[in-house]
Each structure stands twice: as C-alpha cells, then as structure tokens.
Amino acid sequence: MSESGTRERAANIGVVGLAVMGANLARNLASREGNTVAVLNRSRSRTDELIAAHPEAGFVPAHSFEEFATSLARPRTAIIMVQAGAATDATIDELVRVFEPGDIIVDGGNAYFPDTIRRERAVRQTGINFVGAGISGGEEGALHGPSIMPGGSDDAWETLGPILRSIAAVAEGEPCVAHMGHDGAGHFVKMVHNGIEYADMQLIAEAYDLIRRGTGKTPAEIAEVFAEWNRGELESYLIEITAEVLRQVDAATGAPLVDVILDQAGAKGTGAWTVQTALSLGVPVSGIAEATFARSLSAHPEQRAAAANLPGPAVIPDPADHSAFIEDVRQALYASKIVAYSQGFDEIRAGAAEYDWSIDLGAVARIWRAGCIIRAQFLNRIADAYAQQPELPLLMAAPYFAEALGRGQESWRRVVIHATRTGTPAPAFSSSLAYYDGLRAERLPAALVQGQRDFFGAHTYQRVDRPGRFHTLWSGDRSETEA
Numbered sequence: 001m002s003e004s005g006t007r008e009r010a011a012n013i014g015v016v017g018l019a020v021m022g023a024n025l026a027r028n029l030a031s032r033e034g035n036t037v038a039v040l041n042r043s044r045s046r047t048d049e050l051i052a053a054h055p056e057a058g059f060v061p062a063h064s065f066e067e068f069a070t071s072l073a074r075p076r077t078a079i080i081m082v083q084a085g086a087a088t089d090a091t092i093d094e095l096v097r098v099f100e101p102g103d104i105i106v107d108g109g110n111a112y113f114p115d116t117i118r119r120e121r122a123v124r125q126t127g128i129n130f131v132g133a134g135i136s137g138g139e140e141g142a143l144h145g146p147s148i149m150p151g152g153s154d155d156a157w158e159t160l161g162p163i164l165r166s167i168a169a170v171a172e173g174e175p176c177v178a179h180m181g182h183d184g185a186g187h188f189v190k191m192v193h194n195g196i197e198y199a200d201m202q203l204i205a206e207a208y209d210l211i212r213r214g215t216g217k218t219p220a221e222i223a224e225v226f227a228e229w230n231r232g233e234l235e236s237y238l239i240e241i242t243a244e245v246l247r248q249v250d251a252a253t254g255a256p257l258v259d260v261i262l263d264q265a266g267a268k269g270t271g272a273w274t275v276q277t278a279l280s281l282g283v284p285v286s287g288i289a290e291a292t293f294a295r296s297l298s299a300h301p302e303q304r305a306a307a308a309n310l311p312g313p314a315v316i317p318d319p320a321d322h323s324a325f326i327e328d329v330r331q332a333l334y335a336s337k338i339v340a341y342s343q344g345f346d347e348i349r350a351g352a353a354e355y356d357w358s359i360d361l362g363a364v365a366r367i368w369r370a371g372c373i374i375r376a377q378f379l380n381r382i383a384d385a386y387a388q389q390p391e392l393p394l395l396m397a398a399p400y401f402a403e404a405l406g407r408g409q410e411s412w413r414r415v416v417i418h419a420t421r422t423g424t425p426a427p428a429f430s431s432s433l434a435y436y437d438g439l440r441a442e443r444l445p446a447a448l449v450q451g452q453r454d455f456f457g458a459h460t461y462q463r464v465d466r467p468g469r470f471h472t473l474w475s476g477d478r479s480e481t482e483a
Helices: 003-008 020-030 044-053 065-071 086-098 113-124 138-144 154-167 185-215 219-229 237-247 270-281 286-298 301-306 322-355 361-367 378-388 399-422 427-440 446-457
Strands: 013-016 037-040 077-080 104-107 129-136 147-150 470-472 480-482
Touching: 013 020, 013 065, 020 037, 020 044, 020 138, 020 154, 037 044, 037 065, 065 086, 077 086, 077 154, 086 104, 086 113, 104 113, 104 154, 113 129, 113 185, 129 138, 129 154, 129 185, 147 154, 147 185, 147 361, 185 219, 185 237, 185 270, 185 286, 185 322, 185 399, 185 427, 219 237, 219 322, 270 286, 270 322, 286 322, 286 427, 322 361, 322 378, 322 399, 322 427, 361 378, 378 399, 399 427, 446 470
Parallel strands: 013 037, 013 077, 077 104, 104 129
Antiparallel strands: 129 147, 470 480
C-alpha cells in the first residue's frame, strides 16, 4: 500500500503479533464502531492470511515497523501480542525506534509484572507511554470480549480507555475493564487472577475426586451434579465447563474423556509467580500455593510410581448418605472458594501498598464478572463487600462471607475428615480450612516459634504484658534482657 493510501485509512489502533490471540483481538477491535486496525506480524504470510480470511474487518496491513508506524494516527497506539520474554523486548525496541513521544505501546501478553515495571521505566525515558495490560478470557475472550486489566500512565489511559472499553466483555451493562494503576499494576492484577484461577480449578477437581471415590458415581453422573450446582451460589464459568468436560466421551475408546486424559497438569508459571510474590510480600495464599504444588506433584510420575506401595488407610469408609455427602462437598467447595478469593484480594492490596498503586478492589471484582476464566456471580458479592467497606481488611470477614463460612464450616470439616480417613488427597480443601482456623485462633503457636528463634539465633521476642523487644540469656543464667 502506498504511503498516501495508508494515510487515507489511518488506523486508531494497531496489533503486532497475529497468532490466535492477536488475530482474535484484532478482529474484535475491527468489529467495533469507530475502530480501524493496523496489523503487523513477524512473518508476512500470517498477515496476508488474516487479511484474506477477514476482508470485512477492513484491516490496514503493514509488513514492516516503519509501514506500521506510518499507518497509525497520532498518538500512535499499538498492542503487542507476542510471546512473553525476549520476543516482547525485541518488539518494544522496534516500536520505540519508529514511534514518537506521546505514542503508546501496550503489552497484552502474560508478562511478569517486574518485567513490566522495568520496561515502563525504560520506555518512559523516550517520552513514549508503555502500558502492561492483563487480558483474560483466552481465545474466545479475545474475539468476543475479554476482561482487561491495564496499567500505565493516566495520560495513556485517557487515549486507551475508550478503545479498550469498546472491546471488553460487558457485565450488567458495565465494560469489564478498569485502569489498575501505574507501571506493572495491570500485569500484577492479572497474575493474581491466574493464581486464584489455579485455586478455583484445584478445588473443583478435589470436589469431583471426593464425589467419585466416595459415591462411585460415573463422570457423566457427576456432570449432572455440577450442572445443578451451576444453578446456585457456585454459578461460574469453571463449574459450567467442568460439567461439559465430565460429560464428554472419548470417540476412540468409548470411555469418559476424563479417564483417558493423562493425570499430569500443566502450568505456564503465573501460579508460581503469584505464590512467590505473596511470599515476598508476607501474604499467606495457602489455597493458591497448594493448587500450584498439586500441579507440580502431578507432573512427577517417577516419584508417584515410587510411592505407589506406601501404606495407606486399612479401611476406607463410604459415606452413609451419598446425597448428604455431596451437599457437604458443595458447602466445602464454596467455603474454600471464599478463602482463595480472600487470599488473592489480600495479595492485591499488599502489592498496591508495596508498589504505590491505587487499585480499586471493588473495580477488580467488577471487571472479573465477565470475559475472564474465573467469571462468576460470586464476584458481585465481592464487589458489594468493597462498596460497603472500601478499606475492608479481610474479605472473608465481610458479613455475607462470614455468614456463608459459618453456615458451611461443619460440612467443610466433615469433608476434610473424610479425605483424611480415606487417604483422598485434598490439599486445597485442607489448607483452606487450616487458614480459616488460623485466622480465628485466639492464640497461635507462633509464640513458641519466637521462643525457638530467640534460643538459637537471639532474634528476640515481644511480650504480651509490656512493650519492647526482649532476649533470654539461654546459654547463661536464663534471665531476660531488654534488647
């Protein structure tokens, strides 16, 4: 296309990287009134294929970064949809070379938020705006409406906001996008979203496993249980697709597909990032951690084979009343889900404080109601809790969640006891209950831990009856000194 032809069709937004996610996002953008989309891919053939397959989109094709920059109206705005890591850095360098101060570069990939902080700081020196935007919803979300979590400067959001609102999923009339804060805030929130997703999926898997082992129901029968649950307070995308997966029959064998799939779960790293970051922030996210570790355990077949003959319970009792047991599992799932989300929102609040981000936790809950993998009616309850008390210190202490936990705790305890007695691994259920009881405890054994630390390392301790820090002379006369 000639330069004059390109200028006649100046695009207000561009997409670099046209694999499935990038191509679907470009199609989504092009389908919204007011958007003209420039597209660029490292391999020319992919660009040409997209143009040929979707003439209705009116894409403005480019085959070099120079041509791409020329095709964009100022301030130029480009969304990068390439593989995280070196490919992202290389693409940023190319765009910085052809862009000008005031232009906007958006990384829509699954970047680790410290990388986004680093990139934003470097790009800012050129006068160009850099935005890290978490985009959730997978391929379908990219095409039909994702949940979007952008960071970046206020100036960049002013230009980018209307474009992102035009393509975001919509929940109860509201677009599922909000400005999360500066530099890495958007990718931080997306990281925690994925960590919660790990926990949610693991809890559902544990519920399925407990029901199957405890009642002998087939996957198809358990699918109907999940379909019923999806009509109540557990209504969510993940519960919905669980029923679909459990109904599926393998064409080659006639067996339930879930019995044909190898029981080794994959992971792309965001769960581990969530846990590592929580550790550095001093925030316990035990449900997310156990879900992450469960995937790691599943991926070690050699260790599982070596452990196959380790002793287990001699007698495995069946639940006397299958219907009552299934209801107990439902209650335990809901209670554990509350814990997982409470822990995730704790981490977001702590991250915002650490990195000086003004993240609206209620807005986070609202933009997760549609478009993303953890979308659920449950998120309305979270948004309501933060609307009533924006500085809520603990989500699970909000009246609705406290009541739900109280209502479900006996079922929760029975399920964990059953899992222990039968040797059924339920790490996310168990750790969530332990976290709940740890928070409730009037006094924790951390006092003994502090005594041990003082004994071997003179780390000191505080007392309950007077201020200050103290040390006992353990190797001397064991008198106490004030540190």
